[in-house]
Amino acid sequence: MEIKDxxxxxIAAWQVERPDLDVTPLAVLSRISRLDRHLDKSRRAAFAANHLEPWEFDVLSALRRAGEPYxxxxxxxxxxTMVTSGTMTNRIDRLEGRALxxxxxxxxxxRAVLVELTDPGRELVDSAFHALLEIEHHVLEVLTDSDQHSLADMLRSLTRQFEQLS
Structure with a gap:
């Protein structure tokens, strides 16, 4: 068997050590896990270049996607953002402290409040999003457009097991 990555x-090592087990899931899920680690590093670099933490980008981009008045x-x-309300309160406080x-x-x-993206916050998230897309386009350039669409469809099918879209 030729070792490719x-x-x-x-997988080859597990097949020798545990030939009684079907290690087929490792071929897909271990690659997804490893890819996630690589993407996390790339994303962190894009955000750091814009003086943002990943969680800051998550909150700011949610507001930006909401459309005017953001x-x-x-x-x-x-x-x-899939965090607790206490965590979100802390995050809003910190972003408010940065005037974002x-x-x-x-x-x-x-009795209720709304969180609004400021102009500096919008400019910052737009810049970080642009940097993120440059990196992600570069990552995916090894795949054809058709392969990218197929992969997106397959990953959506896997993700549905864990997420309920409303």
Whole structure:
């Protein structure tokens, strides 16, 4: 068997040590796990070049995607970023301290607040998103457009097991 990458080496070793087990999932899921680590490093570099932490980008990009006036409730931010409400409160506080977001009273409910992206926050997230896309386009250039669409479809199928889209 020709060894093509580190995952192939790992699979070959397990097949020798545990021939009684079907290690087929490793061929896909170990590569996804390793790719995730590489992508995390690349993403962190893109964000760091824009003076952002990944969690800051997550919150700012959720607000940016909301469209004008770039506001969401803290609850909507919790849902989109998959963190606890306590964590989100801390994150909003920190972003507000950097003048990247502000809290405003909700026009619909005086007891509620909305988080709004400031102009400097919008400019920063736009710059970081541009840097991120440059890196991600470069990562995917080894695949044809058709392969990219097929891979996206396959990964969506796997992801559905864990996420419920509303």
């Amino acid at each position: 580190e995952v192939d080496r790992i 506001t969401l409730s803290p609850g909507a931010l919790v849902t989109q 977001v502000i809290r405003r009273p909700s026009p619909d409910d005086r």
